[in-house]
């Protein structure tokens with residue numbers, strides 16, 4: 001079993017949860033609410049820029065010029081998708097550049113990006129790559145799964161085609177091969193750090209969709225929502 005096959009086995013529970021998410025099921029049927037998809041695509045535009053920055057930080061730590069070019073190329077690819085795919089949907093939904101600029105990253109988006117940027121900035125190279133791999137791999141598998149079940153004239157076809165398509169597949173395969181090489185060379189503690197980073201990133205993928213589906217934003221303290229401020233708990237009797 002290769003290192004990445006082992007990573008997939010260790011995270012099979014999370015992957016299954018992701019395949020079964022209502023967001024992804026509804027996207028395949030084309031019945032996903034437009035306002036939900038719109039909220040998602042705006043957050044994903046924020047995400048892709050941060051993802052490209054994390055890839056660029058990891059690229060700077062690459063052990064060879066070939067690997068540097070691979071990661072820097074994926075960073076450029078992410079910006080390209082942001083420009084093409086997102087501009088397509090933002091145009092469709094009538095989200096102007098200034099409306100987009102006014103929407104802050106959600107808590108889930110910010111949390112995921114903080115994790116990726118921290119892994120890339122402070123982790124070693126293998127850990128950074130393991131943290132970045134689910135962004136590639138999960139999207140390809142989910143894209144393919146949705147493409148298999150997709151209904152004709154699906155409004156989300158452009159998204160589905162991007163992530164189940166050949167150009168994205170090529171970058172995912174290269175990232176998998178890189179992770180397998182790093183995993184094969186890694187000592188025990190490095191492998192453990194890679195496994196943890198990979199699992200955490202899979203969790204963030206799940207969280208990003210879940211948060212988008214529920215249209216969540218930053219939770220506010222109760223008083224800010226007009227609710228009574230905190231109530232004290234029952235008195236504590238000290239014996």
Ligand SMILES: Cc1ncc(CO)c(N)n1
Pocket residue numbers: 044047048078134135136139205208
């Ligand atoms: C949240 C998220 N993860 C991965 C991808 C694929 O690059 C994306 N567009 N968005």
